[in-house]
Amino acid sequence: MNLKVACLQIDIVFGNPEANIETVKKEIEKIAAAEKPDVIVLPELWTTGYDLTRLDEIADLDGTKTIALVSSLAKTHEVSIVAGSVAKKTESGVTNTMYIFNRQGELIHEYSKLHLFKLMDEHLYLNGGTEKGLFQLDGLQSAGVICYDIRFPEWIRVHTTQGAEILYVVAEWPLPRLHHWKSMLISRAIENQCFVVACNRSGSDPKNEFAGHSMIIDPWGEILAEAGTEQTSITAVLQMEKAHEIRKQIPIFKDRLPHFYS
Secondary structure, three states: OEEEEEEEEOEOOOOOHHHHHHHHHHHHHHHHHHHOOOEEEOOOOOOOOOOHHHHHHHOEEOOHHHHHHHHHHHHHHOOEEEOOOEEEEEOOEEEEEEEEEOOOOOEEEEEEOOOOOHHHOHHHHOEOOOOOOEEEEOOEEEEEEEHHHHHOHHHHHHHHOOOOOEEEEEOOOEHHHHHHHHHHHHHHHHHHOOEEEEEOOEOEOOOOEEOOOOEEEOOOOOEEEEOOOOOEEEEEEEEHHHHHHHHHHOOHHHHOOHHHOO
């Protein structure tokens, strides 16, 4: 089976959900028509950016607006959407939450960022998630994680030992740590023998310049597509049989000795 995936590396307007929604609507329509991907991926916190101090005002209450919007886009364009993440406001606080929709527009999973990044004050304004990012999309076992999560290979391995063959990463990764971004994404692909589809944002906000360089990587760690720093999109075809062949050739999951690891 082959799966065509696309990452929308957009510049996010700081604290302006209306402007960002219009950008996403336009960019999804454009890439759906031009490339006809099976899956479209958005970046982290694409509605608000890192305007954390105003989340009480601008976060999406129970994710209602985001769910309605992305469900409609997925159904209209007949494409699955890994909808990056948004600030979701609930009675207990705000989470950084990823939504996944199939091509019928059905919400099939949500995942809230487990590891909060204190360097950008996330712990002061957000609640961490408690659930895994596992889901099935187009019949393929997949997983979604958010930005800082990739620094915790044990968290990624939790998902790949449960069958995930594609790792979707959404991020607002800063430019000064671009080398870490690229190196860790390639490492996560190689050590888990999985495809990595990583969508970062472009542009800047009042405190940060972001790295862009969204990447699609195969299970050998080969880069299938990579963006620069500007607003753009990338696409690639994932040949799923390749992951199966690699896992047979070097059977790391069979050769694991987890009783030694704790």
